[in-house]
């Protein structure tokens with residue numbers, strides 16, 4: 001049986017995190033919450049549910065990278081704390097890796113997927129970035145800026161991830177392509193954030209994603 005680690009970046013998610021942690025399947029072996037110094041009870045809730053808590057002051061990408069370094073599972077899953085990612089989809093992400101893929105990516109835009117969370121503008125931006133990445137790196141992705149994913153742990157190091165913020169998903173998708181990893185997309189239904197405000201800023205983070213794509217082009 002594969003050992004399963006789940007990494008959850010958090011920033012002020014006290015109203016959402018317990019629901020996520022309670023719904024994780026009981027075969028999850030390790031939960032790593034990487035907290036961005038939340039001012040609410042997030043850390044307390046994480047600890048009460050048996051999660052390991054580590055801290056990161058920079059951003060979502062940096063938090064995920066720290067969590068990935070710490071994870072000990074054979075399969076590492078990244079998911080959000082705001083109840084957008086439904087724990088009942090974890091079996092799909094596990095099955096993808098167990099059947100021989102290196103990375104398994106939830107997609108909102110294949111049959112069975114969807115989103116109650118994405119705005120029209122972000123949908124267009126995401127579509128444009130998907131188009132660019134597919135064109136440049138010869139991939140067949142249907143989604144890009146979406147962070148419900150699983151990895152064979154041995155593969156993570158090869159990606160040499162460096163994003164600090166919301167560009168991390170794009171960087172993973174591009175570097176998975178560059179490293180010729182075996183990638184599978186599985187349908188995912190993104191629910192609306194349960195409580196509180198999202199921290200992504202469409203223009204700021206769209207620009208960061210575009211710069212990431214450009215950087216990876218020039219790097220070759």
Ligand SMILES: Nc1nc2c(ncn2[C@@H]2O[C@H](COP(=O)(O)OP(=O)(O)O)[C@@H](O)[C@H]2O)c(=O)[nH]1
Nearest residue numbers: 009010011035036059060063080081198199200
């Ligand atoms: N550690 C850490 N987590 C963050 C930070 N910003 C967002 N997150 C977490 O990353 C996940 C996705 O963030 P969210 O604001 O919902 O982004 P959106 O769904 O893309 O609008 C959530 O679990 C957040 O709590 C941060 O600066 N540090």
Ligand SMILES: [Mg+2]
Nearest residue numbers: 082084193198
């Ligand atoms: Mg969210």
